[in-house]
Every structure is written in C-alpha cells, then in structure tokens.
Amino acid sequence: MPSRENxxxxxxxxxxxxxxxxxxxxxxxxxxxxxxxSMVGACFATTKVLKQGExxxxxxxxxxxxxxxxxxxxxxxxxxxxxxxxxxxxxNVKKTRK
Numbered sequence: 001m002p003s004r005e006n007x008x009x010x011x012x013x014x015x016x017x018x019x020x021x022x023x024x025x026x027x028x029x030x031x032x033x034x035x036x037x038s039m040v041g042a043c044f045a046t047t048k049v050l051k052q053g054e055x056x057x058x059x060x061x062x063x064x065x066x067x068x069x070x071x072x073x074x075x076x077x078x079x080x081x082x083x084x085x086x087x088x089x090x091x092n093v094k095k096t097r098k
C-alpha cells in the first residue's frame with residue numbers, strides 16, 4: 001500500500017550542523033544535526049528543548065547551497081532517547097555566502 005506524502009516539497013538527506021541563534025541573531029543558543037532539508041522546511045535533532053510554534057533563527061552550511069540563514073518556526077517535535085527531533089517550516093531563507 002503506497003504511503004501518503006504530506007510534504008509540499010521534496011527533501012534531501014543531509015548530515016550538517018545547524019546553529020540556533022537568539023532572536024536578534026547574535027549568539028549561538030544551541031546546535032543540532034540536520035537530518036533533511038527542502039526549500040520550505042527541515043528536520044533536525046538537538047538536545048535543546050523547543051516548543052511547537054516557537055520561532056527560530058538558524059544558520060546551516062550545505063555543500064551545494066553554501067551557508068544559509070533561516071527564519072523558521074517549529075511545526076512538530078518528537079522525543080527520542082537522548083535528543084529531540086524537530087520539524088521546522090521556513091519563513092525566510094537568505095544565502096549568506098557560497
């Protein structure tokens with residue numbers, strides 16, 4: 001039986017570091033491991049506790065896309081053994097360098 005895909009855009013698997021910043025984008029408040037990424041959202045794992053609906057600023061370095069700064073909000077969360085898995089939806093994506 002085929003599974004139903006709810007995503008609006010195809011995702012690519014990534015194993016990159018995701019840096020989480022304060023609301024002004026000034027300092028790192030946490031880091032995570034990017035699991036997958038698309039043009040509209042991402043999934044990442046971190047030990048930092050976030051709330052559903054919480055707004056984020058993050059920076060991620062991708063080989064082909066370069067360094068991206070994103071404004072996003074948490075759409076879903078799953079508790080794992082030693083970490084949390086989060087799904088985020090992007091509000092804004094800005095390429096900062098190649």
